Amino acid sequence: MEETAQAQLTEAIRELLEGGREERLADVLAGAHPADVSRVIRELPLEDQVRVFRLLTPQQAGAVLAELDDPILRELIGSLDEAEVSRALDRMPSDEVVNVVEELPKEQAEELLDLMEEEKAEEVQELLEYPERTAGRLMSPDFVAVPETVTVARAIEHIRKAKTGDGAFYVYVVDDHDHLVGFVPLHRLITADPAAPIRTIRTEDVESVTVDTDQEEVARLVQRYNVIQIPVVDANRRLLGTIGVDDVIDVLREEATEDIQRLGGVGGDENVLDPPRSVLPKRLIWRLVNLATAIIAASVIGLFEKTIAHLAVLAVFMPIVASEGGIATTQTATVVVRGIALGDLTRSVLWRVLWKEMWLALATGAVSGFALATVAYAWKGNLLLSLILGVALIFNMLVAAVVGTLIPIALKAFRIDPAIASSVIITTFTDVCGFFSFLGLATLLIRFLL
Amino acid sequence: MEETAQAQLTEAIRELLEGGREERLADVLAGAHPADVSRVIRELPLEDQVRVFRLLTPQQAGAVLAELDDPILRELIGSLDEAEVSRALDRMPSDEVVNVVEELPKEQAEELLDLMEEEKAEEVQELLEYPERTAGRLMSPDFVAVPETVTVARAIEHIRKAKTGDGAFYVYVVDDHDHLVGFVPLHRLITADPAAPIRTIRTEDVESVTVDTDQEEVARLVQRYNVIQIPVVDANRRLLGTIGVDDVIDVLREEATEDIQRLGGVGGDENVLDPPRSVLPKRLIWRLVNLATAIIAASVIGLFEKTIAHLAVLAVFMPIVASEGGIATTQTATVVVRGIALGDLTRSVLWRVLWKEMWLALATGAVSGFALATVAYAWKGNLLLSLILGVALIFNMLVAAVVGTLIPIALKAFRIDPAIASSVIITTFTDVCGFFSFLGLATLLIRFLL
Numbered sequence: 001m002e003e004t005a006q007a008q009l010t011e012a013i014r015e016l017l018e019g020g021r022e023e024r025l026a027d028v029l030a031g032a033h034p035a036d037v038s039r040v041i042r043e044l045p046l047e048d049q050v051r052v053f054r055l056l057t058p059q060q061a062g063a064v065l066a067e068l069d070d071p072i073l074r075e076l077i078g079s080l081d082e083a084e085v086s087r088a089l090d091r092m093p094s095d096e097v098v099n100v101v102e103e104l105p106k107e108q109a110e111e112l113l114d115l116m117e118e119e120k121a122e123e124v125q126e127l128l129e130y131p132e133r134t135a136g137r138l139m140s141p142d143f144v145a146v147p148e149t150v151t152v153a154r155a156i157e158h159i160r161k162a163k164t165g166d167g168a169f170y171v172y173v174v175d176d177h178d179h180l181v182g183f184v185p186l187h188r189l190i191t192a193d194p195a196a197p198i199r200t201i202r203t204e205d206v207e208s209v210t211v212d213t214d215q216e217e218v219a220r221l222v223q224r225y226n227v228i229q230i231p232v233v234d235a236n237r238r239l240l241g242t243i244g245v246d247d248v249i250d251v252l253r254e255e256a257t258e259d260i261q262r263l264g265g266v267g268g269d270e271n272v273l274d275p276p277r278s279v280l281p282k283r284l285i286w287r288l289v290n291l292a293t294a295i296i297a298a299s300v301i302g303l304f305e306k307t308i309a310h311l312a313v314l315a316v317f318m319p320i321v322a323s324e325g326g327i328a329t330t331q332t333a334t335v336v337v338r339g340i341a342l343g344d345l346t347r348s349v350l351w352r353v354l355w356k357e358m359w360l361a362l363a364t365g366a367v368s369g370f371a372l373a374t375v376a377y378a379w380k381g382n383l384l385l386s387l388i389l390g391v392a393l394i395f396n397m398l399v400a401a402v403v404g405t406l407i408p409i410a411l412k413a414f415r416i417d418p419a420i421a422s423s424v425i426i427t428t429f430t431d432v433c434g435f436f437s438f439l440g441l442a443t444l445l446i447r448f449l450l
Numbered sequence: 451m452e453e454t455a456q457a458q459l460t461e462a463i464r465e466l467l468e469g470g471r472e473e474r475l476a477d478v479l480a481g482a483h484p485a486d487v488s489r490v491i492r493e494l495p496l497e498d499q500v501r502v503f504r505l506l507t508p509q510q511a512g513a514v515l516a517e518l519d520d521p522i523l524r525e526l527i528g529s530l531d532e533a534e535v536s537r538a539l540d541r542m543p544s545d546e547v548v549n550v551v552e553e554l555p556k557e558q559a560e561e562l563l564d565l566m567e568e569e570k571a572e573e574v575q576e577l578l579e580y581p582e583r584t585a586g587r588l589m590s591p592d593f594v595a596v597p598e599t600v601t602v603a604r605a606i607e608h609i610r611k612a613k614t615g616d617g618a619f620y621v622y623v624v625d626d627h628d629h630l631v632g633f634v635p636l637h638r639l640i641t642a643d644p645a646a647p648i649r650t651i652r653t654e655d656v657e658s659v660t661v662d663t664d665q666e667e668v669a670r671l672v673q674r675y676n677v678i679q680i681p682v683v684d685a686n687r688r689l690l691g692t693i694g695v696d697d698v699i700d701v702l703r704e705e706a707t708e709d710i711q712r713l714g715g716v717g718g719d720e721n722v723l724d725p726p727r728s729v730l731p732k733r734l735i736w737r738l739v740n741l742a743t744a745i746i747a748a749s750v751i752g753l754f755e756k757t758i759a760h761l762a763v764l765a766v767f768m769p770i771v772a773s774e775g776g777i778a779t780t781q782t783a784t785v786v787v788r789g790i791a792l793g794d795l796t797r798s799v800l801w802r803v804l805w806k807e808m809w810l811a812l813a814t815g816a817v818s819g820f821a822l823a824t825v826a827y828a829w830k831g832n833l834l835l836s837l838i839l840g841v842a843l844i845f846n847m848l849v850a851a852v853v854g855t856l857i858p859i860a861l862k863a864f865r866i867d868p869a870i871a872s873s874v875i876i877t878t879f880t881d882v883c884g885f886f887s888f889l890g891l892a893t894l895l896i897r898f899l900l
Contacts, residue, residue: 007796033657035674043799159640166635169619169678185616186636190609207483223703224485226696228619228678245695246676252699253673256706257788264713264784265777272789273799276809287777287814288821294773295825301766302829308765312758315765316751319881322769323744327715327737327874334714338707339722346457349493349723359726364737371738375745379752423714423873424777431769 010040017048026055034063042072042273050079061088066096069271070103071278077104086115093165094123095140095247102128102137135218136211138251139232139241145172146198148181153194155184170229172239173202180231180239182206208233211240218243219251220343259341262419263334265290290424297322297431304439307446313380314442317389321438324368325396325430330423332357332404337418340408350409357401365397384448392438396430403429460490467498476505484513492522492723500529511538516546519721520553521728527554527562536565543615544573545590545697552578552587585668586661588701589682589691595622596648598631603644605634620679622689623652630681630689632656658683661690665701670793672698709791712869713784715740740874747772747881754889757896763830764892767839771888774818775846775880780873782807782854787868790858800859807851815847834898842888846880853879 009032016025029037029052037056041049041064053061053076065088068076077085089097089112097116101109101124113121123141130136144162146155155171162168171189173182182202184192192201208231209218222230228245258268267282301308301318308315336353339345345353369390377386407426408418442449459482466475479487479502487506491499491514503511503526515538518526527535539547539562547566551559551574563571573591580586594612596605605621612618621639623632632652642651658681659668672680678695708718717732751758751768758765786803789795795803819840827836857876858868892899 006793007798010798033675035676042794156640159637164637166637168637169635185619186640187609187614187616187618190606190636190640205483223699225483226485228695245678245699249673249695249699249702252702252706253792256702256710257792260706260710260713260788261784263710264780266781266784270785272785272792272795272803274806276806276813280810280813283781283810284814284817286781287774287818290777291770291774291818291822294770295822297773298766298770301769305762305766308758309762312755312762312765315758315762315768316748316755318765319751319769319772320741320744320748323747323881324737324741327740330714330873331716331733331736334711334716335720335722338710342703342707344492345722348457348460353722356724356726360730360733363726363730364734367734368737368741372741372745423780431773 006036006039009036010043013040013052014044017044017051022051022055025052029055029060030057034060035067038064038067041068041076046075046079049076053080054084056088058088059091062090062092062096065089065100066092068100071274073100073103074105077108082111082115086112090117090120093140093142094120094127095138095241097124098127098137102132130211133215134211135209135213135215135232135243136240138215138218138247139211139243140167141241142168143172143231143239143242144168145174145178145239148173148175148199148202150198151194152189152192152196152198152201155189155198156194159186167244170242171198172231172242173198174239177236178239179237180206180208180233183231206231208237209243210235215251216255219248219255222248223252224343255341258417259337259419262417263337263422265422265424268419286422286424293424293428293431296428297435300432300435301439304435304443307439307443310446311442311449313382313385314439317376317385318435318438320372321389321392321396322431322434324372324393325400325434326423326427328361328364328397328400329404329426329430332360332401333408333423333426336405336408340412340418345409354402354405357405358398361397361401362394365394368397369393382449384445385442388438388441388445392434392441395437396434399433400430456486456489459486460493463490463502464494467494467501472501472505475502479505479510480507484510485517488514488517491518491526496525496529499526503530504534506538508538509541512540512542512546515539515550516542518550521724523550523553524555527558532561532565536562540567540570543590543592543617544570544577545588545691547574548577548587552582580661583665584661585659585663585665585682585693586690588665588668588697589661589693590617591691592618593622593681593689593692594618595624595628595689598623598625598649598652600648601644602639602642602646602648602651605639605648606644609636617694620692621648622681622692623648624689627686628689629687630656630658630683633681656681658687659693660685666705666791668693669698669701669705673702674793705791708867709787709869712867713787713872715872715874718869736872736874743874743878743881746878747885750882750885751889754885754893757889757893760896761892761899763832763835764889767826767835768885768888770822771839771842771846772881772884774822774843775850775884776873776877778811778814778847778850779854779876779880782810782851783858783873783876786855786858790862790868795859804852804855807855808848811847811851812844815844818847819843832899834895835892838888838891838895842884842891845887846884849883850880 041052142164144159144164146158170183170185175181182204183206184202188201207221207225211232211234222245229242231239232241232243233239261268261270265286270279372393373386373390376389377383403426411418491502592614594609594614596608620633620635625631632654633656634652638651657671657675661682661684672695679692681689682691682693683689711718711720715736720729822843823836823840826839853876861868
């Protein structure tokens with residue numbers, strides 16, 4: 001559904017809500033995709049969210065919950081009866097129930113699980129025992145596995161009996177001890193001779209992950225090897241579940257949002273529609289951190305207050321040197337952080353990257369230093385001042401190259417998210433160095449400048 | 451393959467290259483996944499890239515080419531014989547050949563296509579006629595479609611005869627005029643009664659895209675509806691091809707990289723391993739744009755040079771007001787740009803988002819304005835100066851909220867990538883407003899400040 005169609009659906013539902021036409025509304029909702037319904041819900045006030053939710057079939061209601069995120073999910077569930085929610089959760093695959101339950105406060109989650117069907121609740125509990133952001137927490141325990149001794153025809157029998165839905169695309173092959181020893185795409189199974197042993201058509205080389213693999217690593221593997229489902233095994237290679245590419249896409253989207261936001265000094269999981277109160281703490285912290293780093297930079301200027309009192313024009317040019325250092329660090333850190341996230345920046349290429357950034361610093365520093373010196377000379381007619389500006393700029397570009405490359409890499413080495421090296425932190429270095437080099441040189445040469 | 455395993459493979463291949471042990475090297479390469487081989491190739495000098503490439507089977511060589519990007523792809527192909535390359539391309543699905551050929555200079559691409567098998571080359575030519583970044587350019591013309599009148603058993607016959615590989619996960623159902631009228635996942639086909647008409651088991655409601663749909667929209671739909679393949683139709687709903695989720699993941703990754711990089715003032719498709727010469731122009735342009743905007747901001751300071759000459763301490767505090775405006779705009783613009791990319795920020799919620807940002811501006815402005823005023827008073831003991839700082843800061847936060855929200859939205863309305871509203875452009879407003887409000891207020895009240 002394209003953006004305009006989505007807007008029309010929202011509009012139609014709003015009108016039916018206002019007119020109190022619940023029956024017609026139920027019809028409209030029954031014909032809509034849960035993903036679209038969840039988008040409408042996010043834009044409605046809470047009481048209307050509840051009204052819409054109650055008109056959905058339990059099947060649809062579950063699918064809608066799976067699409068919602070905290071804080072909207074938590075608010076909506078808080079306004080519903082627990083019985084309604086658990087009925088909807090009963091219709092969902094257990095890995096999707098996990099997605100919902102893990103976003104709720106512990107007590108509420110437990111009450112819901114108590115009300116759910118026992119078998120499903122147990123499956124969910126088991127998945128919840130794996131740490132967040134691991135393959136175990138992400139996997140679905142529904143898959144088809146067949147012994148390596150069966151024929152193609154028997155494997156198809158297995159598929160018929162299993163309760164996996166249309167989401168199964170591979171049959172996994174296991175040995176006597178449930179160890180994963182291969183897989184067969186359904187397409188190959190269909191086109192194979194029914195009498196052939198499955199052993200002869202399986203792919204033996206199967207990329208798998210263990211339950212404790214980080215979800216980012218899972219996403220990287222699925223992406224790299226172009227698979228649509230990756231099996232999850234325990235330490236003994238026993239098959240426990242599978243992760244589908246749809247979950248991987250969600251992980252990739254989350255991780256990209258996290259990187260983009262952290263580089264911009266935002267929490268990492270903020271949605272543009274989140275209520276302001278819920279995002280205030282994280283926004284404020286970064287603004288206060290920035291205030292602190294800006295005061296540090298200002299204190300460097302404070303060292304040269306006397307020089308500025310003698311020559312106020314220094315105050316005019318000084319932010320330019322800092323600002324150019326800022327964009328240079330931001331550029332470098334952005335490319336480096338993204339390179340780390342994509343797995344391109346490994347230890348073996350570190351020097352190559354540092355050399356590249358130094359090269360770029362010198363090349364761009366020479367051009368922009370010359371440009372700045374020319375503008376400054378044309379404006380103020382002071383040759384020495386222009387030269388000092390150019391030199392300080394080139395120096396600051398080199399600082400930017402080193403800081404922008406090494407700080408994210410160092411953070412990664414200490415297992416801290418390199419994206420935290422947002423411009424807030426990292427440009428402090430170039431602010432300080434920019435002010436210091438420009439004002440310092442000017443102070444040293446003040447008698448020739450006046 | 452995890453990062454350390456990848457590093458070991460790279461190391462092993464490097465050693466075998468140095469020792470000239472081509473035979474052993476060919477064995478190692480034969481056992482490696484093309485995705486891993488392509489990662490090794492990216493880290494090698496060009497002559498070694500060629501040596502490795504020549505040891506691959508044509509099948510593997512094609513898959514490796516499909517994984518490489520410009521400029522490495524272009525350099526490698528430039529160093530090989532055209533016949534070798536076209537032999538490798540002949541083994542690849544035509545949509546992947548498109549991926550390779552579209553990155554090459556036009557002449558080189560045409561020469562390669564001339565050398566390829568005619569049928570494959572024609573298919574590739576047809577795909578290349580669709581504009582870049584559209585569904586048509588991205589789709590694969592290999593898929594299984596069956597008439598709506600057949601039985602399940604006949605549909606399975608169709609699959610056997612079709613030459614699609616293991617990558618087919620759905621059978622598409624078409625009417626007499628090749629119009630798409632439904633689909634059946636292979637899993638459902640396997641478990642259905644062979645005598646049942648396909649009409650009775652197909653899903654009628656099939657999300658599809660047209661050939662001219664933007665690839666970003668394709669990715670958004672696949673992601674929203676959790677499908678693993680989306681059919682591509684022409685204006686008359688005739689089925690022409692399909693786009694798999696692996697291509698969608700590549701699009702999502704590219705788009706995320708583009709957003710992250712553009713927000714950081716980088717080209718959008720820079721890889722951390724790109725040679726410095728090839729990225730210089732884009733890096734330099736943004737550094738020069740930033741220089742120009744910094745000079746504009748400096749010219750605002752220039753208006754108040756006399757005030758600063760009287761009271762140099764203003765120069766110390768002035769960058770703080772600008773810097774806080776900078777982080778506030780960056781935060782706002784980051785959340786807004788990501789919200790647009792994820793499809794969350796639609797016209798109907800514009801006021802809600804603007805209101806949220808104004809609220810945050812006032813709340814964080816009050817806290818950080820108070821903090822700054824306190825620090826400034828403790829440092830310099832000038833109460834009026836501290837008050838001016840606090841007021842200028844709050845004002846600048848409000849400017850940041852408006853600019854950070856509206857500029858990306860306006861760009862989007864003019865069909866310009868909102869991520870281009872990187873901090874470089876957008877913080878110019880808060881720099882100018884920050885300097886102007888602080889220095890302006892100080893100039894008005896100068897007689898009480900001295």
